[in-house]
Amino acid sequence: MTESTTVAEATTVAVATQFDLATGLAESVPSLRRPLSAMTGMYADTAAFEAAVADGDPLTYEFYDMGVPALETEIAYGTSITYPGKVGDEYHMTKGHFHERLESAEIYFCLSGRGLMLMESPEGDVQVEEFAPGRAVYVPGRYAHRSVNTSPDEPLITFFAFPGDAGHDYGTIETKGFRKIVVDRDGEPELLDNPRWVG
Amino acid sequence: MTESTTVAEATTVAVATQFDLATGLAESVPSLRRPLSAMTGMYADTAAFEAAVADGDPLTYEFYDMGVPALETEIAYGTSITYPGKVGDEYHMTKGHFHERLESAEIYFCLSGRGLMLMESPEGDVQVEEFAPGRAVYVPGRYAHRSVNTSPDEPLITFFAFPGDAGHDYGTIETKGFRKIVVDRDGEPELLDNPRWVG
Ligand SMILES: [Mn+2]
Ligand SMILES: [Mn+2]
Numbered sequence: 449m450t451e452s453t454t455v456a457e458a459t460t461v462a463v464a465t466q467f468d469l470a471t472g473l474a475e476s477v478p479s480l481r482r483p484l485s486a487m488t489g490m491y492a493d494t495a496a497f498e499a500a501v502a503d504g505d506p507l508t509y510e511f512y513d514m515g516v517p518a519l520e521t522e523i524a525y526g527t528s529i530t531y532p533g534k535v536g537d538e539y540h541m542t543k544g545h546f547h548e549r550l551e552s553a554e555i556y557f558c559l560s561g562r563g564l565m566l567m568e569s570p571e572g573d574v575q576v577e578e579f580a581p582g583r584a585v586y587v588p589g590r591y592a593h594r595s596v597n598t599s600p601d602e603p604l605i606t607f608f609a610f611p612g613d614a615g616h617d618y619g620t621i622e623t624k625g626f627r628k629i630v631v632d633r634d635g636e637p638e639l640l641d642n643p644r645w646v647g
Numbered sequence: 648m649t650e651s652t653t654v655a656e657a658t659t660v661a662v663a664t665q666f667d668l669a670t671g672l673a674e675s676v677p678s679l680r681r682p683l684s685a686m687t688g689m690y691a692d693t694a695a696f697e698a699a700v701a702d703g704d705p706l707t708y709e710f711y712d713m714g715v716p717a718l719e720t721e722i723a724y725g726t727s728i729t730y731p732g733k734v735g736d737e738y739h740m741t742k743g744h745f746h747e748r749l750e751s752a753e754i755y756f757c758l759s760g761r762g763l764m765l766m767e768s769p770e771g772d773v774q775v776e777e778f779a780p781g782r783a784v785y786v787p788g789r790y791a792h793r794s795v796n797t798s799p800d801e802p803l804i805t806f807f808a809f810p811g812d813a814g815h816d817y818g819t820i821e822t823k824g825f826r827k828i829v830v831d832r833d834g835e836p837e838l839l840d841n842p843r844w845v846g
């Protein structure tokens with residue numbers, strides 16, 4: 449990256465990428481891997497979080513950035529894999545983000561696993577949709593979105609697509625958190641107020 | 648549609664739609680079904696085409712329009728299912744189209760089956776990529792695109808996503824056709840010049 453303003457150039461060549469439907473992974477492209485330690489401050493049970501990080505810092509999710517030009521006419525895409533597990537009674541989840549161009553929507557198509565898409569607008573409206581194999585979840589513009597794996601043993605694997613110029617705002621979630629958390633209550637997901645949410 | 652200018656409103660509500668990964672179909676949404684007779688003039692072997700239409704006019708492909716607003720911040724999506732079969736030695740295929748906003752790209756993610764994505768620019772550049780389960784094919788902007796099922800027995804099922812404001816231009820392909828056709832040569836797909844192409 450240079451200091452000068454760069455103008456993204458539109459794609460002109462088709463690209464094919466083989467993903468493994470069983471793992472969600474592509475051998476030809478490096479994934480972005482997020483160990484639990486990347487989630488500091490995000491899980492409610494700090495003691496359980498610190499203990500799990502000290503005890504091997506497990507990979508909790510990974511996903512792909514395919515390097516699509518940041519243009520509204522292009523489509524950014526990839527897979528996202530959230531591994532099963534809990535921190536205390538809170539399910540493994542992605543960090544989640546708003547889009548920098550806030551009104552940009554996104555589609556997630558669940559390839560395997562079980563989970564929830566947790567969504568929240570800047571005004572505090574919360575929406576939740578279920579992931580199951582073959583289920584498409586449309587995230588409307590203006591909503592931060594976080595994938596939550598509610599399965600005891602299966603990775604949650606999704607294929608996602610969003611406008612190339614959407615961009616990512618992770619900072620707001622890093623600072624404030626989501627208003628809700630998803631915990632395991634006798635084997636079923638339950639939505640609770642986030643005790644660590646910064647209003 | 649009314650005569651007045653309509654302004655599409657952005658989505659504000661998440662939508663979840665269950666697709667069957669085995670068939671590609673969603674029970675809750677009607678698909679757009681294209682019998683062979685919708686493809687008049689597109690297959691090279693006119694006699695074989697007429698005979699197949701007379702002999703039951705088989706469903707050759709179907710796909711979904713989920714009614715996403717026509718805005719650059721929204722993502723149109725759905726599944727496409729092209730059924731196996733041939734007209735003469737030419738594989739079953741979709742009609743194919745340019746995007747009305749020509750520079751709009753599209754991503755196809757193959758869920759099952761085998762096939763090819765046939766692409767062509769207005770200047771006549773031709774690109775081809777293979778579909779196989781788990782394979783993502785990125786169609787660059789400015790390229791017409793047509794799915795071709797090269798399997799002897801399996802449906803070609805893809806999940807697709809493109810900018811909400813892309814629009815569809817089917818007319819150019821209906822009038823001119825693609826420059827290339829895909830035929831079965833001893834069980835393998837081969838690209839040939841389209842004898843019916845209108846230059
Ligand atoms: Mn996103
Ligand atoms: Mn298209």
